Amino acid sequence: MHDTSADRNPPPHQQQRPQRVSSPLVELTTARLKEFLREPEAVFWVFAFPVLMALALGVAFRTTKPADVNAGVLKQEGATADAIAKTLTDAGGIRVRVLSEAEAEVALRNGVIAVLVVPAAGAAATAPPTYRYDANRPESHLARLTIDAALQRAAGRQDVWKANDQQVVTPGSRYIDWLMPGLLGMNIMGTGLWSIGFSVVMARTRKLLKRLMATPMPRGYYLLSHLLARLGFLVLEVVVLLFFGWLVFGVKSQGSLLLLSGICLLGAFSFAGIGLLIASRARTIEAVSGLMNVAMLPMWLLSGVFFSSANFPEVAQPFIQILPLTALIDALRGVMVEGQSFAGIAHEIGILSAWGAGTFLLALKLFRWR
Numbered sequence: 001m002h003d004t005s006a007d008r009n010p011p012p013h014q015q016q017r018p019q020r021v022s023s024p025l026v027e028l029t030t031a032r033l034k035e036f037l038r039e040p041e042a043v044f045w046v047f048a049f050p051v052l053m054a055l056a057l058g059v060a061f062r063t064t065k066p067a068d069v070n071a072g073v074l075k076q077e078g079a080t081a082d083a084i085a086k087t088l089t090d091a092g093g094i095r096v097r098v099l100s101e102a103e104a105e106v107a108l109r110n111g112v113i114a115v116l117v118v119p120a121a122g123a124a125a126t127a128p129p130t131y132r133y134d135a136n137r138p139e140s141h142l143a144r145l146t147i148d149a150a151l152q153r154a155a156g157r158q159d160v161w162k163a164n165d166q167q168v169v170t171p172g173s174r175y176i177d178w179l180m181p182g183l184l185g186m187n188i189m190g191t192g193l194w195s196i197g198f199s200v201v202m203a204r205t206r207k208l209l210k211r212l213m214a215t216p217m218p219r220g221y222y223l224l225s226h227l228l229a230r231l232g233f234l235v236l237e238v239v240v241l242l243f244f245g246w247l248v249f250g251v252k253s254q255g256s257l258l259l260l261s262g263i264c265l266l267g268a269f270s271f272a273g274i275g276l277l278i279a280s281r282a283r284t285i286e287a288v289s290g291l292m293n294v295a296m297l298p299m300w301l302l303s304g305v306f307f308s309s310a311n312f313p314e315v316a317q318p319f320i321q322i323l324p325l326t327a328l329i330d331a332l333r334g335v336m337v338e339g340q341s342f343a344g345i346a347h348e349i350g351i352l353s354a355w356g357a358g359t360f361l362l363a364l365k366l367f368r369w370r
Contacts, residue, residue: 192271
């Protein structure tokens with residue numbers, strides 16, 4: 001009789017080992033990473049767009065020698081206008097145009113010239129001229145002082161003393177040094193909100209969340225996977241932008257790189273939480289797009305990405321200072337430009353932590369699969 005015991009119990013080397021089940025959180029995070037890499041548009045906006053913007057603005061506002069003052073001289077009969085134009089040209093640092101009345105009006109309106117010098121009609125060249133300029137333009141005030149000083153000296157004015165100039169270059173004083181933290185913060189905000197918000201809503205519209213709802217996976221795992229995937233790409237995102245700034249424009253961090261990395265991670269966590277909260281109930285792409293724009297527009301305008309937020313009225317400052325992007329950019333500039341330590345940016349870190357923890361917990365409470 002044939003013995004079937006060997007068939008029922010195969011040798012140990014032929015026995016199948018039980019497959020190791022990976023953690024749902026690991027699988028979900030891996031899926032988020034693969035989903036991102038399969039979208040060329042998302043890769044462009046995360047990595048290439050900030051670099052192109054830094055290049056454009058860095059070239060536009062690169063450090064150069066002081067620009068010449070643009071002056072106009074009103075054309076009149078006789079040699080008065082030509083004499084004033086020659087005096088200003090010989091003074092150096094002043095670019096002079098002799099213009100008719102119609103040309104001068106257009107040049108002033110369009111900012112081609114900062115000041116128009118109007119010679120005294122029918123008077124000698126030494127008679128006091130009239131300066132016509134737009135008082136709302138700061139460059140016009142500087143141009144007026146420069147032009148007036150040149151004409152006064154040509155007329156015989158003597159300075160009481162000649163001051164000694166001591167020119168210094170302070171690290172981090174260039175516009176590109178100040179701008180780079182703003183671009184970095186803006187990129188962290190935009191990527192955190194759009195990548196997470198769109199991913200969640202797209203999964204909801206495609207009925208993928210409905211399928212996940214039928215599994216025993218906790219909703220916290222699903223939301224946390226988006227956070228972890230966002231942090232995974234953050235490292236490359238930050239390194240690419242900072243390396244480009246250092247390589248092309250010589251932008252360096254005056255403070256600790258470790259502290260700078262921690263701020264970027266905290267900022268990504270904060271905006272990922274906001275993105276999850278916005279997408280927790282949105283059912284369509286149109287709805288989440290509108291909510292994203294409502295959340296980001298005030299921060300784009302007020303948080304000091306391209307110019308200082310201190311330019312806004314004092315009454316608006318309490319609201320501006322509690323915005324997460326304001327806290328993130330101020331912390332980044334504190335480390336990169338001013339070289340501050342943890343204690344110097346503790347207030348901004350507290351604001352970012354509160355936004356991140358509060359929005360994630362609220363998203364966990366409000367999130368709906370359908």
